[in-house]
Amino acid sequence: METKISKLVITLTVIGIISAIALSFVYQWTTPYIEKHQAEAQKKAINAVLPQAEEVKEVEKEGQTFYEGYDSNGNRIGVAMNASGPGYQNVIELMIGVNINADKIYAIKILSHEETPGLGARINGDEFKSNFVDKEFGDYDVVKRQAKTEMEVEAIAGATISSKSVTSIVENAVKQIESAYGGGA
Template sequence: MAKQDSKVAMIIVLTVIAIASATVLSLVHSVTQPQIEAVSEERREEAILGVLPGAVDYSEIEKDGLTLYEGLDEDGNVVGTAIERDGSGYGGPVGLMIGLDLDNNKVLSVRILEHEETPGLGARIEEGWFIEQFKEKPFGDEFLIDEDLEGIAGATLSAQAVGAAVSDSIDRIEIALAGGMEEYIAGLIQEVLPGTEEHETVTKDGIELHKGYDAAGDLAGYVIPVQGDGYGGVMELKVGIDPNLEEILGVTVVDHSETAGIGDVIAEADFQEQFIGKSLTDQFVLDEDIDGAAGATVSSEAFVEAVRDAVEKAKGLN
C-alpha cells in the first residue's frame, strides 16, 4: 500500500512540476515575444531605409500578393521601393532586403539580413565589395556570377543565391505592375497553347487545369499545372497538351528557385522546346529522350518528372 502511495505521490509531483514549467515558459514567452517582434521590426525598418538612399520613412503596400515598402524622403516623395526576399544558398535560406528604383528600372542597394553560409566562404556575401556590385544595375541584367557580377572564390552557390533573389524580386514586381499574376498566367497559357485567345480554369476528373480557346471559340488544348522538387526547392510548371490529348504543345516554368547559371537552365527555351511534339506515350527519360543540363541533373530530372506527372494527368482526362 505504501509503495502504491509513493507512486501516486511521485505522479502528483511530476504533474505539478510539468504544469509549473509550462506556466513559466508561457510567461517567459509572453514577456519576450513582444520584445523579439519589436527588435525584428526595428531591424526591418533599418534595412528598408538602408537600401533606399534618401528615405527617412516608408509606407507598406500590398501589390498582387507582394509586400512592398515605398521609401519616402523628408518631403514625402517616393525615392524607391524595397522588397524582402529569400534566396537558396549553400547552407540554407539567405534573407535579403532589396532596394529598387522602379521609375528608372535599376537596383539601388542590397542588404543581407540573415544567412547560414560557411564562415570565410559563403559568408563573404556580406562583404561590401560584393554587395556594392548590385548598385545601379539595370533590370535587364540576369545577375549571373562571373558574367554580370564578380563571384566569390569557393562560394559560387552562395553568391548565385543573392543574384538569383535580386533577379526574382525584379521579375515578381514587374509581373505585379504589369497587371498581376492573372495576366501573367494568361500569357503563359498562350505561350504553351499557340493560338489561344481565351481560357478558363476548370476541375476535370479531380484535376485542376486550364482550357484554352482560339479566336473562333474552339478548344485549343489543355494546360496542366504541375510541380517538381528541384535542387533549390519546388518548381512550378505549366504543360500544354493538344485538344485530342495526343502530344505536348509547350512547356514553361511559372516559378523556380534553381541555382542561377546552372539549374536555371530549365527556364531556357532550348531546354523546354525539347518537349514540344512529344507524344504522351513517350518515356521522357533524361539523357535519352531529353538532354539534361551539365551540372544540373537534379534540376533537369525534377523538370522531366513534373512533365511526366502532367502527361499522366492528361491521360486520365480521356
C-alpha cells in the same frame, strides 16, 4: 511499485500548468522588447536598401509584403522587400531595395546566410554587394572576371555557387516587384 494513473496525471498536469503560467508571464514580460528589436532590425535593413526614404509604408500585394519608401515630399522613391532562396549550405535571406521609377536596384542587404566562412560568406562583403548597386533590372550573368557590361555580376573567387544564388534571388525579387508594381511603368 505500481503508481496510480491518477497520480501520474495529476503530477504531469500540475507541472504543465505551473510551467505554462511561468512561461506566459515571461512571454508577456519579454515580448515588447523582442518586438522592439525586431522592428529596429527591420527598419535598419530597409534604411540600408532605401537610403533616401524618410517614411516607410508596409503594403501587401500579391501575397507579398513590400515596403514602400517615400521622401520628405511624399513621393514614392522606391520599394523594398524580403527575399530568400537556396544558398550553398542553407537559405540565404536578403533585403532588396529598388527604384521602381528608374528600373534600378538601390542596394541589397544580406540578412542571414550560412555560406562557407571566408568564401561564400563574402556575399555579405561590400565588394560583392556593390555589384548590385544601381543595377538595371533584367537577367544577370555571373562571370568569373571583372564585370564588363551592365548585366554582368562579378562572382566571388572560389564561391561561384553563393554568388549565383544571391544573383538569382535578386533576379526573382526584381521580377516580383515588377509584376506587383507593373514593371517598367
